[in-house]
Amino acid sequence: GDSVTQMEGPVTLSEEAFLTINCTYTATGYPSLFWYVQYPGEGLQLLLKATKADDKGSNKGFEATYRKETTSFHLEKGSVQVSDSAVYFCALSDHGSGGYQKVTFGTGTKLQVIP
Amino acid sequence: DVKVTQSSRYLVKRTGEKVFLECVQDMDHENMFWYRQDPGLGLRLIYFSYDVKMKEKGDIPEGYSVSREKKERFSLILESASTNQTSMYLCASTRAGVFYEQYFGPGTRLTVT
Numbered sequence: 001g002d003s004v005t006q007m008e009g010p011v012t013l014s015e016e017a018f019l020t021i022n023c024t025y026t027a028t029g030y031p032s033l034f035w036y037v038q039y040p041g042e043g044l045q046l047l048l049k050a051t052k053a054d055d056k057g058s059n060k061g062f063e064a065t066y067r068k069e070t071t072s073f074h075l076e077k078g079s080v081q082v083s084d085s086a087v088y089f090c091a092l093s094d095h096g097s098g099g100y101q102k103v104t105f106g107t108g109t110k111l112q113v114i115p
Numbered sequence: 116d117v118k119v120t121q122s123s124r125y126l127v128k129r130t131g132e133k134v135f136l137e138c139v140q141d142m143d144h145e146n147m148f149w150y151r152q153d154p155g156l157g158l159r160l161i162y163f164s165y166d167v168k169m170k171e172k173g174d175i176p177e178g179y180s181v182s183r184e185k186k187e188r189f190s191l192i193l194e195s196a197s198t199n200q201t202s203m204y205l206c207a208s209t210r211a212g213v214f215y216e217q218y219f220g221p222g223t224r225l226t227v228t
Binding site: 041100108 | 119146148155156157158160163165171205207209211212213214215216217218219220221222
């Protein structure tokens with residue numbers, strides 16, 4: 001079945017540091033890939049997505065490129081801010097066994113940015 | 116602005132009680148999902164629904180049931196709450212199709228004592 005593996009946290013960075021959160025996946029079909037962010041006390045919200053190989057998703061300074069050859073979708077940001085402190089989830093969306101949409105999430109990576 | 120709302124942010128129930136968690140979306144989405152979120156385990160799918168009155172089991176359906184009588188509303192039912200069902204419950208909705216992102220509610224933190 002499908003699976004998503006993302007780097008363990010927590011990750012602690014100083015403000016303005018470079019961020020990379022690794023995400024790799026296994027899938028039987030041609031999935032779409034997503035990064036979601038969860039701020040304290042809230043539900044998840046979409047950060048960015050890519051629906052086919054070599055697509056780059058970007059939003060709020062974050063970027064991720066859909067790499068089919070390495071089955072990866074690593075999240076990057078050039079200069080993090082304290083307000084980026086949150087939990088980040090990598091996810092894929094594919095067709096499940098019944099033909100329905102099935103979404104598989106990674107376990108989440110907590111990011112803490114210190115001033 | 117799109118919205119998914121959940122009936123309670125915090126809930127405390129006793130072991131053996133029947134618990135109802137409600138989720139409403141205003142985006143006319145076909146698909147709706149219930150997840151539970153536990154530290155170190157990420158999000159685990161309990162049930163999902165792709166149409167009114169239709170439901171499919173997710174990865175951890177035991178001890179739960181669902182109801183979808185109207186397109187905008189998806190209810191999660193704990194038939195007899197147990198302490199191991201203490202968790203954060205998240206509802207989500209999406210348009211049909213793998214390209215579309217999910218929209219999440221704020222979550223319900225359920226404590227079963």
